Amino acid sequence: MATNCKDYDFRQIEPHWQSFWEERKSFRADNSSAKPKYYVLDMFPYPSGAGLHIGHPEGYTATDIIARYKRAKGFNVLHPIGWDAFGLPAEQHAVKTGTHPATNTAANITNFKRQIKALGFSYDWEREFATTDPDYFRWTQWIFLQLFSRGLAYVDERPVWWCPELRTVLANEEIVDGKSEVGGFPVERRNLRQWVLRITAYAERLLSDLKDVDWPDSTKRMQEAWIGRSEGAEILFALEDAKLGTLKIFTTRPDTLFGCTYMVLAPEHPLVEALTTVDHRAAVDVYKKKAAAKSDLERTDLAKDKSGVFSGSYAINPVNGARVPIWIADYVLMGYGTGAIMAVPAHDERDFEFAQKYSLPIPRVIAGPAGDEKLPYTGDGTLINSPGYDGLAWPDAKKKITNELAARDIGKATVNYKLRDWLFSRQRYWGEPFPIVWVDESDYAKAKAARSNTLPENPVTFAEGGKKLFALPLPSGALPLQLPDVQSYLPSGTGESPLANVPDWLEIWLNYETGAALPASQPKPAGDAWLRGRRETNTMPQWAGSCWYYLRFLDPKNPDAFASPEALKYWGVPDLYVGGAEHAVLHLLYARFWHKVLFDLGAVPQAEPFTKLFHQGIILGEDGEKMSKSRGNVVSPDAIIASHGTDTLRLYLMFLGPLEAMKPWSMKQIEGVFRFLQKVWRECVTAEGGVNPKISADAAEPTELTKLLHETIKKVGDDIEALRFNTAISQMMIFTNALQKAPVASRATVLAFVQLLAPFAPHLTEELWERLGEKPSVQNAPWPKFDPTRLTATEVKLVFQVDGKHRGDQLVPVGLTQDQAMEIARANPRVAPFLAGRSIRRVVFVPGKILNVVTQ
Template identity: 45%
Template sequence: MENYNPNAIEKKWQKHWDDFKPFKTEIDKNKEKFYALIEFPYPSGEGLHVGHPRPYTALDIVSRKRRLQGYNVLYPMGWDAFGLPAENYAIKNKIHPAIITEKNIQRFKAQLKSIGLSFDWDREINTTDPNYYKWTQWIFIKMFEKGLAYKKEMPINWCPSCKVGLANEEVVGGNCERCGTEVVHKVKNQWMLKITEYANRLIDDLDEVDYPDKIKSQQINWIGRSYGCELNFSIKDSEEKIKVYTTRPDTIFGATYMVVAVEHPIIENLKDQITNLDEVINYKKEVLKKSEFERTELNKDKTGVELKGIKGINPLTGKEIPIYISDYVLMTYGTGAIMAVPAHDTRDYDFAKKFNLDIVEVVSGGDISKEAYTNTENGILINSGFLNGLEVEDAKKKIIEYIEKNNLGHKKTNFKLRDWIFSRQRYWGEPIPLVYCDDCGWVAVPEEELPVKLPDVKEYEPTDDGESPLAKIESFVNTTCPKCGKKAKRETDTMPQWAGSSWYYMRYMDPHNNNELASRESIDYYGPVDWYNGGMEHTTLHLLYSRFWHKFLYDIGVANTKEPYMKRTSHGMILGDNGEKMSKSRGNVINPDDIIRDFGADTLRTYEMFIGDFEKSVPWSENGVKGCRKFLDRVWKLQDIVVDEGEYSKELESSIHKTIKKVSNDFETLKFNTGIAQLMTLLNDFLANGKISKKDLSTFLILLNPVAPHITEEIWERFKFKGHIYEQQWPEYDEEKTKDEVINLPIQVNGKLRANIEISIDEEEESIFSKAISNESIKKYVEGKDIIKKIYVNGKIYNIVVK
């Protein structure tokens, strides 16, 4: 028999899968569907590195196994292909981003096929395809019609290098996450999506899905729901009021000063009364240079300026209190103003100490300036008038009643979540399908005119004034109003990369439908996604945005469930062999093409699943790759020890049933490493036995197939087993045959372990007792003593009690 040659075998089977399409799926109501989804990649020019195949292979294993169990499996792949990298590369190299994107997709696709992933390539999608983004635009129009898409002038994060507005999540440490340039702030008219309308549902509906607690916590913390009240502080000698939101209205008697955001309208409204206006304006200019992250960072020096000439009035004490502006209060969160209670808030305390402001304790034991500080969530109210003596929760209720009764404010639920800034002033994105008419305002492009296509132009550099490159293209901009027929102008901002990835899972269900996003039949059959795996870095915002879009589609009767993904899991990264994250700058990136060339795709797949706990990050190891190749070499050599017997070999039967049970469970619970280890153990048993039956071999090949599909199909074919492995049934185990016939039983004397003896699993208790007392290690503890009790826990332990 010739040696194992993965390069020849793998190309042969990949061609077979291309030609015969065994992983293609269609609606079959006689079969239970299983929809497995992985995050579709951005096709960068760098191609795949060995971290990409880890999640792809994991759900490929689950998908292959589920097909063998009779499920109708949808396991699709596509491309999240809009975005800044392609556009920046295009600008630098004078190559159209569409050309770059197409080239990158071809490379990615070839790499994925070389790994042997069982995607249904007939369902491939591409977010830059007009047939796809037609429906992204359609969803946006529906949101616009329902009032969820609106335009608002507001300060945005602006990258001077990329010349583009950035969402908060695209700013890291005050810098653009893409190019590293320091972000500045400028006011821009932006399209917004009202995700806050869904804030409660985005939290409450997490009860209906199977997500790990850490993912649910990320969602909940980002949304940041809190319960409190909104109340008004009057300003001395003025009709103006400052509205604040607080989750601790019970501490209002301890509010000794106020802080407003530098953008707060009170500054403009009362500028004639503010005696240090120049100082205030100069401070505001400095603050606006900072990102929101820098402004709210806890571990930084507190800065601020008092608004001299005006005073707030504490509505409960009636006292005049100073008003400050400071960077740590944001106009985009809450009301843009806070009542500061320095005795019971660390940030307020630090600010008060810096500016020598009053600190009044109002919850007993909760003054953070004292050594005996205790959490203020519990405690008794003091220095608080009619609240004195009440516990915190009772005080909250009483003060809210008082506030509402006296028209000072009202109870309110608040969220940290803000509406989604949806505009991008770039070329390479989905055009926003709206036109502006002086008479009719903003009007949606009629559905029959979708998609609004990106014009094919040579110039796509961002403009210096911050407008989209599309604004320079008169043939695109100038149009007529769909409502009145008069002259109108198209919106020239484009959508963010998040747009196409928020609903792509639904298009996979019916990717070639020109009449609707997906047919009712397809959605009802394939929806929702049963299992979605992706990186932890996407379990907050991508997941949140996608769930929001899905809930909207559910509300308008398109989606058939409240949640898009029934199960969400995440994988750890594969690090470089130096234990650091793989990156070109660190020089530790490993190309899967090289591993496939030198060791084979099945080796790559096996190693990536055997490398360690799937949910944890692990360093790459060349020796580990070589070890997995040796394992497959030994699998290949099984062909030499097959004898022509029909049933399981009697001496191997228990090991085979144990392996079926463990592999079946481990592949479904992300324990791929221990499942493969069990297959390695069974292989050792086979080789130690010196011979195996065809039944032994065929079961082993089916169990290994999801991990190493090429080598297993090749051996299957060589033995002329029926059909192909992908047409077979997943083996079943007999629970009785997974139990050991002989076990080591611990023997205790007076509760202390003294020996282990070998017994048959069904051995009688008297026989076990005879073996135990004749054991040399037990004899010395029982000879000459009275045995007063014998306790046997079947198959677990035997305890002899003596005196």
């Protein structure tokens, strides 16, 4: 039943149809269907306390239009939503108020859900879940165990930000100007035990498989740059003091070996100690200390002014036996390559700058184009001053020298990546606990005998207090491992998470066969399978839950697997993934990594998770600035829904400009789309609420209107497919203007138009559809088809140009020859004067478009 309002009363219409959809579960996606499937996904929202901001509905409206359009096109559409609900803000709130983060998270989800429902999106709410649901994170933990057993997870001491005042570990984004964001306290680097995932093992595939996905080029390039593959060679330099062994360096330019005049070690390099001679020890120690105190940020800030100290030692250049001084400088990073380089100042900007500062020789070994004598020279060229190789093009020399070094067993071609392994743990409460128990060596050996298939080839170990501990995973049957309740959400003073403060959860008797656990404070249970263990106190980062949620949507209630093989086969991966460009690297790279691991396990059928990706742009405030509370330019979806309705909001968000563009909000412009919807209403419904009498089944509407309808069907369909919603809306406005001018219109025409508008303004169109006498709902009607024969005109406007200048135009029959067109041009009173008395040099004729007469 439609409402009975007389004018366009969105306050009645929108809630009415929202409950209609809700009651009928109109958007439920069936896991078995003969229809082709279409999976369209929004990036997982974090339910923050601030509620929805206007950027959320922008992307969500786009995917909702696609979802509704694809349903009308006969697809079985999966359009789900859920909550990325672990995370820092809830934990900070808990620290402040003492309430459990779950309480706050649940309240935020309720609010987000209310807001999202008010926008009328066609989500399948039966598939909703949150990453904090034990039924969900059970599988997050399960996937971690798969990574663990394949040797892709390990433990290492890593430097993290520690704030002594707050007694907590802080994420990078919580540090502002070297101080804690909260309170402005000093922070320091501290080495803490961390879980690390071996994403670098997938570097090559993460890079090469980018060619198979339909993503924005900029995003692909960002991932490529992040992975940062470079081909070069590792070369061993003998040390002058032979008993110290050799020095291994990485270079991408082995061809410049003859130009190497010094070596540089990172201050943290293990050989620094041994290579520093007595005379230089004091200076080196001071330098090392200074470098260690610098944060990454400071180290890069000071990049402009290079610094270093001489170690006092020398290496021997393997190609010419030259004695090369070894320097220590922090422009070389321990984390990349081998932490040591051969410096070739003539052909590297950084080495050049350094060599100039410390007056080191800068011999040229690559010749550029004649006359280009400027150094450093990093361009193409041939070798000089390199006995035995002079005249070779550098890429050839690179191969030749690498091969010769390899033959002498002092070098080999290698590939290096900038990509680092993924620091996967947080010293926090509000995250997935690791399903890991630390045990001693003999207990590990015992468990290994029974559970070898769940353990990595090489055990994950960690030395603490002189004891070597072994990481024993819980059996998957014991998942989920839930978070215990804690007294305080502050971390323990040692830098461990608050979980370290719960002795009965932490110190346990573990049954290694079942995963059952009892507090260690109780007597050891009977049976051989019980071990003494301490649980892992780290929790997983927020990325973990968002790494695989798109798979759980396929089969969210499945108790036996993260998704059934049937569901995985039928739905596959999202056909379209829409979200902000801020996730271009981290989320999208991490999810690809996990997906590939699952693919290697045979757990998912395809190697890439997101075949087509699109980034919506940012919506700025009316002042053209980024929306923010402090600027006071924030637009709330709630307020717009109250004042103009969600159909107007949706339509306006899409009409603003191209989806991918950054664009300012405007309260004046929204009136335009509101007027458009009111006009559509008036064309269909009289002031008394009846059907507009100009609409009838047998109306002899103008043929131009019919033609325009078919053009509109085509354009709106094409534009939706290409996510060009702004021009689709323009076209519908053009049609509505024509409809208004037409004295009569056929019911079929009006109905087809209502259908075109339905994905954009679903509430209004449901109402009109029923008022026009159709059975609800417009969502069930198949998408209108355009008739190509209606699109062909018999007459077209031909533009006349003389010497490239527009001199007139005229309607002409289609299929004109050039000669006929010339004749018409000569006869055209506007064109003729420009042709009079000129000789024609050339005529360019594009049928149906243009006739350009080129004169002398």
